[in-house]
Amino acid sequence: MPSGAGTGSGCAYWGSDCSRFQLASREPPEKARRMTVVMVGVPHPVGAVRCSGNRDAPSRSCTLRSRRPTERGSAVASVTPLGEFLRSRRRAARPPAAPVSTGTRRRVPxxxxxxxxxxxxxxxxxxxxxEQGRETNPSTRVVAGLSAALGLDDEEAAHLRVLTRPETAPGASARSASGVSGLTELVEHQLTDPAILLDASGTVRAGNRGARRLYGEDVVGRNVVAEVFLSDESRSFYPDWEAAARCSVGVLRTSSALFPEQHDVRETVAELTTRSLEFRDIWNQYPVLRKGSGRKLLHHRVLGRLDLAYEALESPAAPGLQAVVYRPWNLAGPDGT
Structure with a gap:
């Protein structure tokens, strides 16, 4: 847990009192609009996203409301996750220096x-x-050899191990009621810094007072990944939108491998792949990221520019859930903790 979290007054970080968190009054939210996108080659709408909130509000909320994607309507590749990952990393790897005497050009990246x-x-x-999915159970030695051959970093190598041994991934079915209630209690009542409870799909399951003032009173139930790509205000809310987008996709990619049985994760991927070309482009690049700790820059309509450190807390009794805590970066240590 970050130093100072859960003790003292979190409001001291943000000013003399909590009033700076109070959102400006807003008009009654406009009627939630329903957008139906018809893709070329798909004969019927495949779902809808609902975004609510006035355009002048600090943030709009987006939730996914979709029909189950059909094989014909889904833009997700049909190859196995292992084959897809190996192909993406092979294409991204640096080729060996070609001998000067060959005079030939490489035809593949x-x-x-x-x-x-x-x-x-x-x-x-x-x-x-x-790569073709006809072999899915390589030995530990082969996995280590592939990691070295492709130049994988630690997170990518861990992702490869999960893809080759999916039975070792902590499934969401392993959650205990006490583990879920414990993280919920931590977020809602014990942490004084802004905190939210995220599930593997990026949907907010709980939030405290600071989180509601930071992200809006309707923060619970919103999908943070969907909002990065579908909300009208996301590019102004995230000054470095490209970094926020890649981080969001990387975390969702990791979740899809760790919790392949979760319908919410599959639905989020299918919905965003259909509705956002930018999401699909980044998804196909296959970034992987475990949400741990780091720095987040935000531009809030009321609070102004925020430079925050964040840390994700997990419980072995509640796999797939993370309590994400925020505090000012200038009060964190050199590594943001």
């Missing part, structure tokens, strides 16, 4: 399949089967 296979110590045929 990144590494060729035979180059990955050679580096990893496996046959080309075996590696091709991995």
């Amino acid at each position: 990144g590494l060729r399949r035979e180059e990955v296979a050679s580096r990893a110590g496996v046959s080309v045929d075996y590696y091709v089967r991995l």
Whole structure:
């Protein structure tokens, strides 16, 4: 837990009292609008997103309301998650320096399949089967060889291990009622800094007073990933929108591997893939990220520019849920903790 969280007055971080958190009065929210997008090749609408709130409010809320995506209407690739990840990292890997005497140009980005296979110590045929989804259970030695061959960082290597051993991922079914209620109690009543409880799909399940004043009174039930890509105000709310977008997709990518059985995660991915070209472009780049601790810059219509440190707290008894706590960056340590 961040130093000072849960003790003393969190309002001291933000001014003499909590009044600076109070949102400006707003007109009654406009009627939630329903947007139906028809994609080329899809003969009927595949769902809708509902955004509510006045355009002049500090933030608008977006929740997903969709029909179950059909195979025909989904833009998500049909390859296995393992094959998709290997292909993305092979294409992003730096190829070896070509001999000057060859005079040939590479026709594919990144590494060729035979180059990955050679580096990893496996046959080309075996590696091709991995990418095509015809082989899904490589040994620990092969996984380590692939991580080295593709130059994966620690988070990417951990993601590869989850994809090859999905049975080791902490499924949401392992949650206990006491674990969920414990995190909810922590967020709603014990933390004095702004805090929200997020599920694996990015939906806010609980929030305290500071979170409601930071994100709006209707923060509970909103999907933070959807708002980055679908809210009218997201680009002004996040000064570095590109970084916020990539971070959101990276966390959702990781969640989709850790909790493949969760319908909410699959629905969020399918809905945003259909409705946002920017989401689809970043999703196809396959960033992976575990939400731990870091820095977040926001531009709030009432509070102005906010430079915040955040930390995500988890409980082994409630996999898939994270309590995310915010406090001013200038009161955090050198690493934001």
